[in-house]
Amino acid sequence: MIRSSRILLSALLVAGFLLPQAFAQDEEVVVVSQALAHSSLNPAEATGLADASVIRTMFEGLVGFDADFELVPELATAWEVNEDATSIMFELREGVTFHDGTVFDAEAVKAYYDWVRDEDNAQPARGRSLLSDVETIEVLGPFELRIDLSGPNGAMIFNLALSNARIASPASVTAEGADITRNPVGTGPYRFREWLDGQKVVVEAYPGYWGGPPSADAIEFLEVTNAATRIAQLQSGEAHFIETVPTALVPQIDAAAGISTSVSESTFARIFPMNTQRPPFDDVRVRRAMNHAVDKEQLVQVAQQGLATVMDAPMPSPVFGYAPQDPYAYDPELARQLLAEAGYEDGFSFEVLTFTGDEYRTVGQVLQQMFGDVGVTMTLSPTERGALVDAIFQPLEETELQAGIVGASTPTGDADRALTVSFSRESWPPSSNNWSFYYDERVQELIEAGRATGDASVRQEIYAEAQEIIWNDAPWVFLYSPDNVAGTADSLTGVFYMPDRSLDARGASLD
Amino acid sequence: MTLFLARRILQALPTLLGVMVAIFFFVHALPGDPARLYAGQEATASELEAIRSRFGLDRSLPEQFARYVATTAGGDLGTSFRSNQPVAQVLTRHLGPTVILAISAIVVAVIGGMLLGVLAAMRRNTWADLGVTAVSILGISTPSFFLAILFIYLFAVEWRVLPVSGSTSARGLVLPTLTLAASSLGTIARFARSSYLEVAGEDFVRTARAKGLTGRVIAGKHVLRNALIPVVTIVGLQFGFLLSGAIIVETVFNFPGLGWLLIQSIDARDYPVIQALMLVFAIQFLVINLVVDVVYALIDPRVSYA
Numbered sequence: 001m002i003r004s005s006r007i008l009l010s011a012l013l014v015a016g017f018l019l020p021q022a023f024a025q026d027e028e029v030v031v032v033s034q035a036l037a038h039s040s041l042n043p044a045e046a047t048g049l050a051d052a053s054v055i056r057t058m059f060e061g062l063v064g065f066d067a068d069f070e071l072v073p074e075l076a077t078a079w080e081v082n083e084d085a086t087s088i089m090f091e092l093r094e095g096v097t098f099h100d101g102t103v104f105d106a107e108a109v110k111a112y113y114d115w116v117r118d119e120d121n122a123q124p125a126r127g128r129s130l131l132s133d134v135e136t137i138e139v140l141g142p143f144e145l146r147i148d149l150s151g152p153n154g155a156m157i158f159n160l161a162l163s164n165a166r167i168a169s170p171a172s173v174t175a176e177g178a179d180i181t182r183n184p185v186g187t188g189p190y191r192f193r194e195w196l197d198g199q200k201v202v203v204e205a206y207p208g209y210w211g212g213p214p215s216a217d218a219i220e221f222l223e224v225t226n227a228a229t230r231i232a233q234l235q236s237g238e239a240h241f242i243e244t245v246p247t248a249l250v251p252q253i254d255a256a257a258g259i260s261t262s263v264s265e266s267t268f269a270r271i272f273p274m275n276t277q278r279p280p281f282d283d284v285r286v287r288r289a290m291n292h293a294v295d296k297e298q299l300v301q302v303a304q305q306g307l308a309t310v311m312d313a314p315m316p317s318p319v320f321g322y323a324p325q326d327p328y329a330y331d332p333e334l335a336r337q338l339l340a341e342a343g344y345e346d347g348f349s350f351e352v353l354t355f356t357g358d359e360y361r362t363v364g365q366v367l368q369q370m371f372g373d374v375g376v377t378m379t380l381s382p383t384e385r386g387a388l389v390d391a392i393f394q395p396l397e398e399t400e401l402q403a404g405i406v407g408a409s410t411p412t413g414d415a416d417r418a419l420t421v422s423f424s425r426e427s428w429p430p431s432s433n434n435w436s437f438y439y440d441e442r443v444q445e446l447i448e449a450g451r452a453t454g455d456a457s458v459r460q461e462i463y464a465e466a467q468e469i470i471w472n473d474a475p476w477v478f479l480y481s482p483d484n485v486a487g488t489a490d491s492l493t494g495v496f497y498m499p500d501r502s503l504d505a506r507g508a509s510l511d
Numbered sequence: 512m513t514l515f516l517a518r519r520i521l522q523a524l525p526t527l528l529g530v531m532v533a534i535f536f537f538v539h540a541l542p543g544d545p546a547r548l549y550a551g552q553e554a555t556a557s558e559l560e561a562i563r564s565r566f567g568l569d570r571s572l573p574e575q576f577a578r579y580v581a582t583t584a585g586g587d588l589g590t591s592f593r594s595n596q597p598v599a600q601v602l603t604r605h606l607g608p609t610v611i612l613a614i615s616a617i618v619v620a621v622i623g624g625m626l627l628g629v630l631a632a633m634r635r636n637t638w639a640d641l642g643v644t645a646v647s648i649l650g651i652s653t654p655s656f657f658l659a660i661l662f663i664y665l666f667a668v669e670w671r672v673l674p675v676s677g678s679t680s681a682r683g684l685v686l687p688t689l690t691l692a693a694s695s696l697g698t699i700a701r702f703a704r705s706s707y708l709e710v711a712g713e714d715f716v717r718t719a720r721a722k723g724l725t726g727r728v729i730a731g732k733h734v735l736r737n738a739l740i741p742v743v744t745i746v747g748l749q750f751g752f753l754l755s756g757a758i759i760v761e762t763v764f765n766f767p768g769l770g771w772l773l774i775q776s777i778d779a780r781d782y783p784v785i786q787a788l789m790l791v792f793a794i795q796f797l798v799i800n801l802v803v804d805v806v807y808a809l810i811d812p813r814v815s816y817a
Contacts, residue, residue, distance in 0.1 A: 039779075236668050384542075386542055409552075
């Protein structure tokens with residue numbers, strides 16, 4: 001027995017160490033290691049960032065975003081929004097085919113979008129809500145299309161650039177028994193190859209792509225939730241691109257040969273919303289005091305190793321309509337004075353719920369100390385994600401939240417979304433993300449006005465006014481916008497973070 | 512024996528029903544709204560409503576429970592919220608990797624643990640014994656997340672001989688197997704050693720020696736065989752733990768097994784998958800305990816279930 005087990009053991013060891021190190025591969029495969037799990041490849045339904053990154057390689061929209069979050073043509077070659085923002089004309093690209101051979105034309109767009117808008121379809125809830133302002137889709141010619149809206153919506157064109165508005169082959173979604181979650185058929189440079197649940201999604205070059213076949217033969221999107229594992233993969237050469245490098249580990253990667261980090265601005269914000277309807281934060285002086293009490297530059301150094309931008313507006317700078325404001329200077333003396341004016345000479349105490357995780361914990365501790373310096377005692381209660389989401393989505397009558405440390409994002413890259421979601425009356429929890437229960441009549445009017453015009457410069461002005469009001473009302477302690485930090489092998493080009501933290505991997509290429 | 516098996520299986524049914532009740536209410540008592548987690552922070556009220564009704568969460572709790580018991584009894588585990596696939600299909604996809612990992616880990620642990628344990632017992636109070644004790648205790652007490660990171664650092668990053676993330680390929684299996692086997696190996700070695708020594712001190716061993724049997728026969732046929740009984744119990748229990756998904760090991764190595772699935776499902780509040788996993792784990796333990804009892808009978812002729 002002893003001898004045979006010895007042989008078995010040696011055999012195991014030999015098998016482990018001596019099997020070929022890498023299987024010979026004829027094709028150029030780019031390996032991207034993603035931080036989040038995949039859950040759906042149906043563009044009208046998928047809500048995760050990992051899904052959006054994969055979907056971008058296989059599906060195109062009428063319009064899309066470039067690396068700077070500017071609108072660019074994709075399946076439409078030109079578009080025009082009418083003056084009162086109630087309809088959009090599109091000219092479509094000719095010579096495009098879906099991966100299943102279906103010809104792309106105005107009829108296909110209409111058929112697909114009408115399917116998404118059909119209330120009887122259970123799946124595409126997210127896509128349907130993006131298109132909820134669409135009244136009719138009119139085919140004017142084989143490659144000409146008009147989308148009429150039920151009311152003015154100057155932000156509609158940005159909705160159409162989102163991942164959830166990317167267009168799938170109408171034949172693929174209506175086919176009998178089609179599992180659209182797992183059988184994605186679009187027009188993009190890559191088409192679906194396989195999905196190993198919990199491991200990876202693989203896409204391969206689509207030879208019939210209208211823009212010419214892409215550079216890499218295939219892209220593997222690995223699902224690796226553990227950051228240390230992703231970094232080890234980059235270091236060992238198993239992955240060419242890894243998502244979300246913890247900022248503290250950036251120097252380690254930059255010091256290693258053959259790999260480096262890349263840092264870019266995001267549409268994410270870390271914020272400290274205060275309940276403006278309840279004492280003590282119903283007093284604007286208290287809220288301004290809280291802003292003056294925080295040394296935001298230092299916070300960014302401690303929590304993000306400097307890899308973040310201090311907020312100077314209620315939305316991050318890549319968002320359309322962003323208008324920078326005068327920063328709240330770090331001034332504990334002024335903060336104490338404002339608190340005294342509001343009747344809190346001796347300070348006050350309150351509790352916040354935060355997400356667990358290193359970044360939120362550090363932010364909480366730094367804020368705790370800085371608030372302490374002006375006499376305000378903050379108790380931190382780190383809370384598991386699901387429980388925290390429950391707690392923050394309570395209506396005003398039931399909420400126990402006085403303040404929170406949370407994240408906000410603007411995936412549409414447009415001020416309409418940023419302002420509506422965080423500062424409008426209709427977004428008070430539980431319906432959406434106005435965590436501070438902020439309400440201002442003028443801001444409400446401005447949001448409406450911004451929606452009612454298609455003129456970009458007019459919208460810009462309207463949003464600038466709204467941001468100034470919000471900034472002065474200080475419903476949040478405006479913290480920072482964290483950078484997107486990725487790790488890349490030097491041999492890889494063409495994969496990068498979009499500001500919304502999804503990836504654009506369409507141009508992936510290895511030396 | 513057949514009667515014994517039938518009785519045991521019947522006895523297991525109320526246990527399973529109890530498990531189902533407990534799981535259902537435990538899962539639904541968890542804070543966190545599956546629809547909200549599925550749809551994302553920015554979801555609108557109408558999106559949430561559509562998703563809740565698709566998940567069946569718009570029904571009352573007793574109604575949901577009744578449906579759960581009825582469909583489960585009919586062999587239908589429902590549809591995963593997260594992946595929109597039949598739960599049975601999701602489980603099967605992740606069961607394979609876990610079984611492969613658990614078997615390879617238990618093989619390594621049993622062979623390694625028995626060898627080390629018997630070696631230590633036969634060379635009691637020597638350096639070898641001390642060394643085995645040290646290795647076992649290190650194996651038992653080193654947290655697997657640490658061991659996993661250590662192995663990744665050494666084998667994948669420094670020496671680059673093995674891949675970082677696990678998969679069911681032979682090379683991808685080595686590091687997760689070693690990490691997972693470490694603690695069981697230590698436990699089995701300790702048990703094997705003490706059990707061997709205990710048996711070696713028994714009267715019948717002295718008798719055997721007095722009969723003039725050689726040391727090898729005594730060790731192999733009399734001592735080892737009898738010393739195996741407590742070890743089998745431990746191996747059974749350990750295998751149960753390994754099968755229930757080595758949650759940490761699977762997460763660190765990104766190994767797509769049941770433990771990994773459990774974490775993902777809890778994170779997404781994927782009720783149908785969490786419920787099915789818990790049920791599977793409960794059944795696994797029932798089956799393993801049964802198998803252990805049967806193996807007792809095979810090893811020890813005095814134990815019988817007739």
